[in-house]
Amino acid sequence: MTPDEFRAAGHQLIDWIAEYRSGLAEGPVLARTEPGAVAASFPSTPPVEPVELAKLIDDLERIVVPGLTQVQHPMHYGWFPSNASLSSVLGDITSSGLGGLGISWESCPALTEVEEVVCDWMRQLTGLSDQWSGTIHDTASTACLVALLAARERATEHSQIGGGMPSVAQPPVVYTTEQAHSSVRKAALLAGYGGDNLRSVAVDGTDHGMDAQHLARQMADDAGAGRRPAAVVATVGSTGTTAIDPLLEIVAVAERHGAWVHVDAAMAGTAMLVPECRPLWEGVEGADSLCWNPHKWMGTILDTSLFYVRDVEHLVRVMSTNPSYLRSSTDGAVTQYRDWGLPLGRRFRALKLWFQLELDGVEAIRRRIRRDLDNARWLADQVERAADWELVAPVPLQTVCVRHHPAAGMSGEELDRHNLAWVGAINRSGDAYLTSSILDGRWMVRVSIGVEGTERRHVEQLWARMRAEAIAAS
Amino acid sequence: MTPDEFRAAGHQLIDWIAEYRSGLAEGPVLARTEPGAVAASFPSTPPVEPVELAKLIDDLERIVVPGLTQVQHPMHYGWFPSNASLSSVLGDITSSGLGGLGISWESCPALTEVEEVVCDWMRQLTGLSDQWSGTIHDTASTACLVALLAARERATEHSQIGGGMPSVAQPPVVYTTEQAHSSVRKAALLAGYGGDNLRSVAVDGTDHGMDAQHLARQMADDAGAGRRPAAVVATVGSTGTTAIDPLLEIVAVAERHGAWVHVDAAMAGTAMLVPECRPLWEGVEGADSLCWNPHKWMGTILDTSLFYVRDVEHLVRVMSTNPSYLRSSTDGAVTQYRDWGLPLGRRFRALKLWFQLELDGVEAIRRRIRRDLDNARWLADQVERAADWELVAPVPLQTVCVRHHPAAGMSGEELDRHNLAWVGAINRSGDAYLTSSILDGRWMVRVSIGVEGTERRHVEQLWARMRAEAIAAS
Numbered sequence: 001m002t003p004d005e006f007r008a009a010g011h012q013l014i015d016w017i018a019e020y021r022s023g024l025a026e027g028p029v030l031a032r033t034e035p036g037a038v039a040a041s042f043p044s045t046p047p048v049e050p051v052e053l054a055k056l057i058d059d060l061e062r063i064v065v066p067g068l069t070q071v072q073h074p075m076h077y078g079w080f081p082s083n084a085s086l087s088s089v090l091g092d093i094t095s096s097g098l099g100g101l102g103i104s105w106e107s108c109p110a111l112t113e114v115e116e117v118v119c120d121w122m123r124q125l126t127g128l129s130d131q132w133s134g135t136i137h138d139t140a141s142t143a144c145l146v147a148l149l150a151a152r153e154r155a156t157e158h159s160q161i162g163g164g165m166p167s168v169a170q171p172p173v174v175y176t177t178e179q180a181h182s183s184v185r186k187a188a189l190l191a192g193y194g195g196d197n198l199r200s201v202a203v204d205g206t207d208h209g210m211d212a213q214h215l216a217r218q219m220a221d222d223a224g225a226g227r228r229p230a231a232v233v234a235t236v237g238s239t240g241t242t243a244i245d246p247l248l249e250i251v252a253v254a255e256r257h258g259a260w261v262h263v264d265a266a267m268a269g270t271a272m273l274v275p276e277c278r279p280l281w282e283g284v285e286g287a288d289s290l291c292w293n294p295h296k297w298m299g300t301i302l303d304t305s306l307f308y309v310r311d312v313e314h315l316v317r318v319m320s321t322n323p324s325y326l327r328s329s330t331d332g333a334v335t336q337y338r339d340w341g342l343p344l345g346r347r348f349r350a351l352k353l354w355f356q357l358e359l360d361g362v363e364a365i366r367r368r369i370r371r372d373l374d375n376a377r378w379l380a381d382q383v384e385r386a387a388d389w390e391l392v393a394p395v396p397l398q399t400v401c402v403r404h405h406p407a408a409g410m411s412g413e414e415l416d417r418h419n420l421a422w423v424g425a426i427n428r429s430g431d432a433y434l435t436s437s438i439l440d441g442r443w444m445v446r447v448s449i450g451v452e453g454t455e456r457r458h459v460e461q462l463w464a465r466m467r468a469e470a471i472a473a474s
Numbered sequence: 475m476t477p478d479e480f481r482a483a484g485h486q487l488i489d490w491i492a493e494y495r496s497g498l499a500e501g502p503v504l505a506r507t508e509p510g511a512v513a514a515s516f517p518s519t520p521p522v523e524p525v526e527l528a529k530l531i532d533d534l535e536r537i538v539v540p541g542l543t544q545v546q547h548p549m550h551y552g553w554f555p556s557n558a559s560l561s562s563v564l565g566d567i568t569s570s571g572l573g574g575l576g577i578s579w580e581s582c583p584a585l586t587e588v589e590e591v592v593c594d595w596m597r598q599l600t601g602l603s604d605q606w607s608g609t610i611h612d613t614a615s616t617a618c619l620v621a622l623l624a625a626r627e628r629a630t631e632h633s634q635i636g637g638g639m640p641s642v643a644q645p646p647v648v649y650t651t652e653q654a655h656s657s658v659r660k661a662a663l664l665a666g667y668g669g670d671n672l673r674s675v676a677v678d679g680t681d682h683g684m685d686a687q688h689l690a691r692q693m694a695d696d697a698g699a700g701r702r703p704a705a706v707v708a709t710v711g712s713t714g715t716t717a718i719d720p721l722l723e724i725v726a727v728a729e730r731h732g733a734w735v736h737v738d739a740a741m742a743g744t745a746m747l748v749p750e751c752r753p754l755w756e757g758v759e760g761a762d763s764l765c766w767n768p769h770k771w772m773g774t775i776l777d778t779s780l781f782y783v784r785d786v787e788h789l790v791r792v793m794s795t796n797p798s799y800l801r802s803s804t805d806g807a808v809t810q811y812r813d814w815g816l817p818l819g820r821r822f823r824a825l826k827l828w829f830q831l832e833l834d835g836v837e838a839i840r841r842r843i844r845r846d847l848d849n850a851r852w853l854a855d856q857v858e859r860a861a862d863w864e865l866v867a868p869v870p871l872q873t874v875c876v877r878h879h880p881a882a883g884m885s886g887e888e889l890d891r892h893n894l895a896w897v898g899a900i901n902r903s904g905d906a907y908l909t910s911s912i913l914d915g916r917w918m919v920r921v922s923i924g925v926e927g928t929e930r931r932h933v934e935q936l937w938a939r940m941r942a943e944a945i946a947a948s
Contacts, residue, residue, distance in 0.1 A: 020572070048835070
């Protein structure tokens with residue numbers, strides 16, 4: 001495709017995207033498609049003759065769009081917000097258009113240095129000290145894996161360059177809570193620690209934050225038995241209830257054993273753009289690594305996960321490669337981000353953050369975050385005032401976790417079925433989407449507020465609908 | 475940013491990208507920027523007030539573009555081709571514009587199912603049997619890590635769910651050659667095998683392919699000593715010289731020990747679009763996993779790395795998570811790609827491949843590949859005919875590896891210095907870019923042909939320049 005053909009097609013596509021974004025609130029939130037239906041709409045063999053963009057746009061409308069769950073819909077309250085701010089989309093378009101290749105500083109110096117700049121801007125904007133150095137990973141799952149690899153190598157005196165983990169006489173141990181994201185267990189298992197060496201630290205019964213005293217006892221027990229307390233993964237804003245692990249206490253406990261502390265603030269990091277939220281991660285400066293996802297609430301288009309470490313030298317020692325065809329005369333003077341993570345080749349992701357910060361301005365982003373925090377507090381108030389509704393967890397951020405009690409004394413599986421019934425009815429209607437989740441062994445419903453287009457009136461509308469459906473299901 | 479603002483800004487950006495792509499051959503290939511210069515052009519503190527797109531476009535031209543090494547330049551012969559076909563850029567723009575979120579089938583059914591469709595189309599287009607199931611990873615580095623994790627768990631009877639690698643009495647062992655990509659060693663180390671358990675299999679002195687007899691001896695020795703031959707990483711198209719490991723023989727040897735065979739065809743996979751190249755990976759059907767990068771020679775915009783496995787059930791067992799908030803009523807009936815790789819959240823990457831296949835057509839891509847193969851053969855012929863030039867490796871694909879001999883008898887470090895001198899002169903000029911690399915302990919120069927815009931006249935121009943600079947440096 002020539003640049004001129006691209007110009008013509010690109011204009012068509014921009015118009016189509018603008019129109020799509022303008023109208024997406026008209027359709028259902030949850031995709032109404034049967035498993036396999038999208039795939040069955042495609043020919044089973046690859047296309048042979050080239051087609052015009054118009055044909056693809058037709059396919060997008062006919063096949064793809066009906067197969068999308070609308071996470072940009074103002075009535076989407078599922079999972080966590082996954083905003084895709086159009087300002088950052090422009091940055092992503094620029095990244096694709098430039099077609100840069102980040103395999104070393106030399107292969108694309110601007111890619112590396114703009115990433116350094118925006119990671120540092122984001123550090124400042126979230127109130128972190130200059131002891132942190134940042135990079136962009138794809139997701140928090142990858143960031144957690146990298147952190148646990150760094151921790152593993154610190155705890156095993158760089159076993160990877162010798163006999164590897166099979167040569168480690170006493171196993172390194174990882175600590176987290178049952179409220180941690182599923183990617184933590186996955187990362188620990190993939191990093192080779194083994195499920196037997198992954199401790200589930202107890203949580204507080206009310207706020208579901210990590211019990212630092214229990215952590216201290218578990219670590220002491222492991223150390224006493226000759227095992228190596230290697231890493232704690234602390235969560236700031238858990239996936240279930242946005243629970244906050246007490247970093248200050250955790251860091252103090254971990255320090256006694258030289259254990260690595262990784263802070264998973266995938267969701268809550270965005271909140272740190274507003275100074276009044278920063279007490280939530282008090283103690284973060286004592287951690288070893290930290291991750292948060294601008295691609296969630298902040299709205300930078302996927303995939304943009306910020307990863308900060310304090311000891312870059314250690315990270316690079318664990319993650320580096322230096323074969324001859326990647327050597328350059330500038331080694332040492334420049335940052336080689338390939339040595340900070342898993343993939344060698346990198347996209348120019350920094351443009352997404354740069355464009356969003358410049359085109360929207362951080363104050364507009366902060367206003368939106370405060371709006372969402374207010375909306376969540378408003379909904380939590382309504383729930384607390386309603387006799388038949390239960391607020392099942394505190395609301396430190398923008399997620400409100402609820403259960404409806406249709407009759408005094410209903411509990412157990414009967415209550416589960418009731419709550420799954422009303423939330424299922426809402427989700428199937430397409431008018432809104434909420435996620436059901438298990439907390440303390442029982443189903444509850446998460447209302448995760450924070451889509452760019454979600455205003456107070458949408459939350460009011462949701463609350464009215466929740467009450468109506470809950471009564472209908474009773 | 476509203477959809478209307480996006481529309482206006484998007485049109486500006488499309489025009490700018492089209493113009494940029496039209497003119498990039500006018501500038502230097504290698505970025506002419508000093509370390510730190512790009513970063514120093516940015517304010518050290520984040521922007522406060524929003525700006526117009528025009529200001530960012532000005533910054534792009536003034537700061538970013540001079541900091542880009544032009545891998546789309548027709549005189550770029552460095553590393554491997556990293557084409558960014560504008561047809562696939564349109565697919566990427568669509569992906570960003572839609573703002574979908576792939577964390578489960580339900581969160582974006584179309585994202586999952588279009589990925590299944592295009593992975594299957596690509597399977598057919600490269601002549602693979604229907605025993606393979608595919609997904610898209612970011613890079614071949616990640617694919618190799620996933621493969622070695624799957625291999626580790628097979629060889630250790632799923633140690634990850636028990637005591638992990640520290641509980642493994644006899645270490646699992648990985649086999650590859652010194653010609654394998656640096657990411658193989660990195661993946662083996664990160665997967666916890668340990669450097670001591672990574673075997674360097676000898677290569678053939680002429681074509682640098684793996685010596686399967688040596689592999690057989692090493693595996694037998696390890697097995698005899700109680701260690702576990704776990705995985706062979708075979709390369710089809712090595713980074714240095716596009717060497718081809720003999721898959722048929724390797725698979726036969728690995729089978730004796732139940733070792734996993736991962737095929738790294740990151741570069742050569744594109745060649746398999748043309749049937750006449752497929753004998754190069756004869757035996758591939760006996761492997762367990764396979765990766766190749768459409769984001770290299772084929773030209774799909776980064777990051778698009780195809781990963782195929784034969785035993786999906788095993789892969790999912792190793793990589794899966796299933797917490798309550800990700801459960802859905804469709805589990806089992808649909809593909810959950812989160813359980814095929816590392817990250818939970820996925821972009822809608824399949825659109826890049828879909829758009830490229832539809833808009834360019836596979837025949838046009840095949841013509842370009844055959845053109846590049848011809849150009850490489852032409853250059854190799856010139857080198858072989860020139861008395862003072864040496865072709866240091868066979869040319870099975872599109873990379874020509876050379877050394878200039880200014881005088882009979884010059885060798886060792888003196889010869890190294892001479893070859894680094896002429897290639898350095900070309901690279902510094904900005905007129906072309908070549909990569910120098912070490913082969914058998916001595917420096918050589920790689921001419922990697924395959925940029926979309928590189929025609930025969932560009933290769934002729936390069937060959938003239940190489941001869942001139944080599945003489946000037948003598």
